[in-house]
Amino acid sequence: MKILANDGLDQSGIDALTQKGFEVITTKVPQEFLVDYINENKIRTLLVRSATQVRKDIIDNCPSLGIIGRGGVGMDNIDVDYARSKGIHVINTPSASSASVAELVFAHLFSGARFLEDANRKMPQVGDTEFASLKKAYAGGIELRGKTIGIIGMGRIGQEVARIALGLGMRVIAADNNVGRASIKVKFYNNQFINVDIETEPLQDVLKHSDFITLHVPAQKDGYIIGKKELEVMKDGVAVVNCSRGGVIDEEALIEALDSGKVRFAGLDVFINEPTPSKAILNHPKISLTPHTGASTLEAQDRIGLSLADQIASILQIH
Template identity: 85%
Template structure:
């Protein structure tokens, strides 16, 4: 009944598990000590986020493990199929953070559209002496309303992005190799709503016609989703946001596209070399950056904690 939440767990999840008699350990165990710690304490359940990896070697070395949980959507830091072949349950929380990630997409879009990523750096430095100059340099901002957003990947997060975009008055187009059509329900504050059906199309069409591109696809084993070829397909002056997984955009090609003006700006929450992104990416004036915080809201972490606790209790038949 011991649960090791090695990358932390929201208090709601901790409380829910403790109420059912579980001992929840939130101590951060270094990777090199994880095997010995799990075996010494006979840990049955390990919960991770992005920082901790659970690979074949750890699974083989820890026979007490019955459940591996990921607080989030992607499970590329876990050898999922191998764990399941060993009769270990692998769980995640695919719907708990969709709204939070989608809202961060728009935080990046709004930031780039009004040059916030650059003005927030320069105003503290020269805002008192070059105010008029800065005002002039940021006068070409644009509105999102009436523009076309292209969503690559129409899973839960992609559909939530579509819902927000429709509410803003944007046109939505999408590409997904497994989803043919998505029905998006947009609900307003007075409980009125509209349903909008979005049929997906080949990625080439989305790249050519969208003013903004946002990516919501799994980590890639072979190649980039967006490389030099795909960037060249985009409309000149379009923007791109990645709050999905690092490594799905060729960062070198992206910088070249930004420098040439082909791409107006980018928003990145994930990077190729996490947790040490390149200085060129971090310091680029046309890139809005966040440190992989898509699911890092109070509400999302609360839902993640409760979802994990519920799944663990269900698997272990704890009522």
């Protein structure tokens, strides 16, 4: 039973699958050759991340496929409903990377709040000759404690963001059409914890009252979640972070808001034109940037691999 992990798989997942009798192939097969490779090697399970597209052509032309797995949460690169209509199991790992993505949100927030994205660009260039002027330029940092964070999308990742925010002493408000109330358990190092219930609010209210806004929503088919109109509703000096999917924020409107000072800073892990983001986004001094690495921690990859292995074994009834 052969498994093709076309976008890679953590060693723990490979080991778990190998122990159950699977042959795991981690060769990166180009998209245009994928159908031929799957058929020639009689691949039973195809595992992907975000790079490989699993569309109707693969589903229709690869009769050996019984399972398609996505290492991560979003499955917008897979024709899920069509695959399932053909009797193919489609699985993902919705909780494995939540903590890692949430921590990246705060990496962007701290970076922007203390000008780290710009300081890291300029210190190597002129830090030895313009130290005093840089110190003055970055003197207006802000604290997160006591501020209001608005979370758009209160799924697993949104709730993990809420836990960290509450631990930092932030006020948390949230918008989600599918979640009315979220009960957040905040754990501390000595096994103590507190429970905080968060009632979701209309999106407009969250936009109006937040000092920081973070998005945790799926890819959008019809328009942006945050466009020019939504930006105008926000507080002056708001900060916006997107570690969900490219295309949920209008990047042109965001740049305009950054340039005008309406938005203090932004943090982006995802982009409209991945893997070739616009130069205007990449070169903007008020944007903290990462190349879609929300789930890219050793711990998350370990959990993803083990979760996929367990699900595949369960589907095929292998113990």
